[in-house]
Amino acid sequence: MTSSIRFTRVLVSIVFFTLSAHSSTAQDAQILSPEEYFGFEMGADRQLARWDKLVEYYELLGEQSSRLIVVNSGPSTMGNPFLILFISSPDNLARLDELKQINAILSDPRGYSDLEIEGAIANGRAVIVQSMGLHSSEVASSQMAAELTYDMVTRTDDEMMRILDNTIAIMIPCFNPDGEIMVTDWYYENVGTEYEGVSLPWLYHKYIGHDNNRDAFQTNTIESVYGAQLMFREWVPQAYIDHHQMGAYGARLYVPPYAEPIRPAGDPLVWREMSWYGAHIAYKEEEAGIAGVVNAAVYSGWGHFGFHWITPFHNIAGMLTESASARLATPLFVHPDQLSGSRRGLPEYEAQTTFPNPWEGGWWRVRDIVVQQKIAAIAALDMAARNRETVLRNAYLKAKRQTERGANGETAAFIIPAVQHDPLTMAKMINKLLGQGIEIHQSTSAFTHEGKVYGEGSFVVSMAQPKMGLIRWLLGRTLYPDNTYTRARDGSPIRPYDMSTDNMSEFMGVRVDAVGTPVDTEMTMVGSELIALGRVSKGQVGYVLDGRLNDSFRAVNQLIEGGVDVFRAKQAVDGVLRPGDFVVMADASDALVANVARETGVDFGALDSDVTASTYPLRRRRIGMYQRYYGGNMDEGWTRLLLERFEFPYSSIMDAELISGDLSKKYDVIILPADGADRMTGDTDEPTVYGTGPEAYPEQYRSGFGEEGVDALKAFVEEGGVLLTFAQAGELAIDEFKLPVRSVVDGLSSTEFWSPGSMLRIKVDNTNPLAYGMPEKALATFLGGNDAYQVVPSSYNDHVERIVTFVDRDILQSGWLIGEEVIAKKAAMVSVDRGEGKIILIGFRAQHRMQTHGTFKLVFNALLTGPVE
Numbered sequence: 001m002t003s004s005i006r007f008t009r010v011l012v013s014i015v016f017f018t019l020s021a022h023s024s025t026a027q028d029a030q031i032l033s034p035e036e037y038f039g040f041e042m043g044a045d046r047q048l049a050r051w052d053k054l055v056e057y058y059e060l061l062g063e064q065s066s067r068l069i070v071v072n073s074g075p076s077t078m079g080n081p082f083l084i085l086f087i088s089s090p091d092n093l094a095r096l097d098e099l100k101q102i103n104a105i106l107s108d109p110r111g112y113s114d115l116e117i118e119g120a121i122a123n124g125r126a127v128i129v130q131s132m133g134l135h136s137s138e139v140a141s142s143q144m145a146a147e148l149t150y151d152m153v154t155r156t157d158d159e160m161m162r163i164l165d166n167t168i169a170i171m172i173p174c175f176n177p178d179g180e181i182m183v184t185d186w187y188y189e190n191v192g193t194e195y196e197g198v199s200l201p202w203l204y205h206k207y208i209g210h211d212n213n214r215d216a217f218q219t220n221t222i223e224s225v226y227g228a229q230l231m232f233r234e235w236v237p238q239a240y241i242d243h244h245q246m247g248a249y250g251a252r253l254y255v256p257p258y259a260e261p262i263r264p265a266g267d268p269l270v271w272r273e274m275s276w277y278g279a280h281i282a283y284k285e286e287e288a289g290i291a292g293v294v295n296a297a298v299y300s301g302w303g304h305f306g307f308h309w310i311t312p313f314h315n316i317a318g319m320l321t322e323s324a325s326a327r328l329a330t331p332l333f334v335h336p337d338q339l340s341g342s343r344r345g346l347p348e349y350e351a352q353t354t355f356p357n358p359w360e361g362g363w364w365r366v367r368d369i370v371v372q373q374k375i376a377a378i379a380a381l382d383m384a385a386r387n388r389e390t391v392l393r394n395a396y397l398k399a400k401r402q403t404e405r406g407a408n409g410e411t412a413a414f415i416i417p418a419v420q421h422d423p424l425t426m427a428k429m430i431n432k433l434l435g436q437g438i439e440i441h442q443s444t445s446a447f448t449h450e451g452k453v454y455g456e457g458s459f460v461v462s463m464a465q466p467k468m469g470l471i472r473w474l475l476g477r478t479l480y481p482d483n484t485y486t487r488a489r490d491g492s493p494i495r496p497y498d499m500s501t502d503n504m505s506e507f508m509g510v511r512v513d514a515v516g517t518p519v520d521t522e523m524t525m526v527g528s529e530l531i532a533l534g535r536v537s538k539g540q541v542g543y544v545l546d547g548r549l550n551d552s553f554r555a556v557n558q559l560i561e562g563g564v565d566v567f568r569a570k571q572a573v574d575g576v577l578r579p580g581d582f583v584v585m586a587d588a589s590d591a592l593v594a595n596v597a598r599e600t601g602v603d604f605g606a607l608d609s610d611v612t613a614s615t616y617p618l619r620r621r622r623i624g625m626y627q628r629y630y631g632g633n634m635d636e637g638w639t640r641l642l643l644e645r646f647e648f649p650y651s652s653i654m655d656a657e658l659i660s661g662d663l664s665k666k667y668d669v670i671i672l673p674a675d676g677a678d679r680m681t682g683d684t685d686e687p688t689v690y691g692t693g694p695e696a697y698p699e700q701y702r703s704g705f706g707e708e709g710v711d712a713l714k715a716f717v718e719e720g721g722v723l724l725t726f727a728q729a730g731e732l733a734i735d736e737f738k739l740p741v742r743s744v745v746d747g748l749s750s751t752e753f754w755s756p757g758s759m760l761r762i763k764v765d766n767t768n769p770l771a772y773g774m775p776e777k778a779l780a781t782f783l784g785g786n787d788a789y790q791v792v793p794s795s796y797n798d799h800v801e802r803i804v805t806f807v808d809r810d811i812l813q814s815g816w817l818i819g820e821e822v823i824a825k826k827a828a829m830v831s832v833d834r835g836e837g838k839i840i841l842i843g844f845r846a847q848h849r850m851q852t853h854g855t856f857k858l859v860f861n862a863l864l865t866g867p868v869e
Helices: 034-038 051-064 090-094 096-107 114-123 140-154 158-166 177-190 209-214 222-234 268-287 307-314 366-386 388-408 423-435 468-475 504-508 550-561 590-600 634-645 655-660 677-681 706-718 727-736 853-862
Strands: 007-010 019-021 068-075 081-087 126-131 167-172 239-246 253-255 259-262 293-295 317-324 332-334 362-364 413-416 441-443 447-449 452-454 459-462 513-515 523-525 529-532 542-545 566-569 582-585 605-607 615-617 623-626 650-653 669-672 722-726 741-743 758-764 777-782 789-791 800-806 812-814 827-834 837-842
Touching (some): 034 140, 051 068, 051 081, 051 140, 068 222, 126 222, 126 388, 140 158, 140 167, 140 366, 158 366, 239 268, 253 366, 268 293, 268 317, 268 366, 268 388, 317 366, 388 468, 413 423, 468 504, 550 566, 550 582, 550 853, 634 853, 706 727, 706 837, 722 727, 741 827, 777 853
Parallel strands (some): 126 167, 126 239, 253 293, 623 669
Antiparallel strands (some): 068 081, 441 523, 447 452, 542 582, 542 605, 566 615, 758 800, 800 827
8 A cells, every 4th residue: 555656866057157149359439328328317206227128238238238137047937037237356256167166066075175165265255146126116226226337337436346346246136027027117107107016906916915935935926946046056145135214104124133022043154144244234335324223123033934934044144124115206305293202122213222313204206216226236246256255255154054963963864764755745855955055865775864764765864964954954853942032021922023933744634753873874875856657556356556656636737638537535445445546447547647647647556356336436526716906816726836836726816706706617626715704895994095995996906795795605505516715725614605614712811822924733634525535644834824723513503514624732843933722623624514515614825825735635635526415
């Protein structure tokens, strides 16, 4: 009954050094400024340069200047160019490959002699990466990048020549090209109307919107892949700055360092460097007369594992600037009494040592943001250029000392056993770790370590390597701090900036063992990505696919799409089937089966016995998913991406279609992604004057399906449809359908119950078709707004099935949990019969950001028919 997965390793890399424009041999005095090229100053009122024109401008500068190399990394999600700019002296650019190799020595000095290291410090250049335009509604930085690039290729003063001689300045001038185009087009569509400056009605990325800054450690989008390949593998910079915007009614500019708390396990030098760079940036801002600059406030050092918060654990001084926003490209007037402080580091909008020069209010423009961001960008480069040797020596020291800490720490290594519940998902995790530049070894035979036996092909991740801090957080249990830094004066917890844990192995449901002693067995280094090779073994009756594999669902979707009948096991057959396994008859096309195995990595095992009595015919449900305007819903976008990756056909349902009714004629299952009921129905009290309420948008982009939509959903379920809800979206079903369940966390204060993005232990009834293929014990990703359920005593108790339940005690695996007794033994997922249909409530984020592979099957099972249908 056990199946093994065969892997091969193929070298997969993104080629960054295919130049889209060749450098000229001499500086051209005719270089056009952005103002000359676009016809307006960058940041001018009501003006935005569109990405396609910015690309043309960078390519022109690449042709005109010997200080610039423009690299087209490839297409974005929607097919637009993703550029990376290399700016330095002509001499440095001529030896870029050599300098990259020197940089690699300093970022991982293992195996090099002291003489070689000293030579690298003497001959290397400080590498500084800066990115712009990650969040497309924060319009200034993608505009600023053009002006910054122009300044760097034309200025000849001492400061700039020092920067060019001593640094390699790498820029991602727009991290989200698709969103920049969307926002620019939307803004120009509404300039001069009452809707000028209102935010985009939909997500400013095809799938994930603002969450693109949460994808650095899982790299589910191509833009994140490009960024990770640049910073974590090709060039490991000494410093990284991501330029952003924040709310309009506080400080004008946040600069490093972060506020408390910090996430431990980074080299101390990296935190000192953030303060060092940040102090110089703040100094240069004050020198230029910029008011309202704050550091060591607002943004904590423990944040999500987006690019600027994960980089410290790559031994990179990962930093952030945040400028106060205008209204897209429209100026905003701010009154003095509208300005306020922050819960972190700026309790009042008053002068303090880290905020000595408060801004007094007035007109605020994108041009103001461009100016202060450009000062910050150049100041960071100036600091590195003035201290090139120190920066490079500290790069070496950080890598060396982290390796030593890893070798001498409590955890010596993490072992990833070859035998896993879902080995294909394990392979995906290995590839994600490789994408972070983490060194991994694989055993060539079975071995025993610390009393446990590990099979041939198990993986070992030693902590004795420069990125030990990163490994610690991606693979080790995480407990968020509960102290005076994370509690307000009244004792209430302060919400972490996003999640309280980012443990990749726990998210993905992969077993990882921390061990206290080095692993001593024959191993080979994993030098390239794992590619699963699905094997095909045809039996007399047909084939069996393992229902525990997420990728088996993708294989099933491909088979159904190819016209093949697929069956599913509803009960075990000793040595042949588990409940939830998939069965394919022998008459399926050999070519199709071989192709599906090759594409998905799923083994087609031989089936030689008749299992008809133990299976049922499988049908893929017609799937619809609610999609709203009102700025879009990131959980909806992530779910679209998940369905597409696993090849579930679906349709997006907007308000008009939902309200029109007759939904059961088109759909078998309707998904309500995690969202507030008021956002879905449109019953919100948010302000509409220059605000974000529904009436702030043009009429055709106003969202909310109201009571008519609720009635249509009720009819859909009564007629046999399945309504699937994630997290707080279930509250709409509970309230409107009068379900005999209640949320046990609804209405509780944060001191009574608190789980801000934590991993919680659950028990799974995997005999239920909705949980087929799941392990009996698993982890659920539980965020603020998520739910746990109690069945309300009634005559309809038998209409409710508990699919997933929180364990009795010690519920927290990683993160932060207050009030575990509130959810102990309560249901995390229930199914409620209603009429001819059912409502499935998953109280947590089973598909969170397409990162929580360990609970994907709870979603997938709901999208396929069960044994009684």
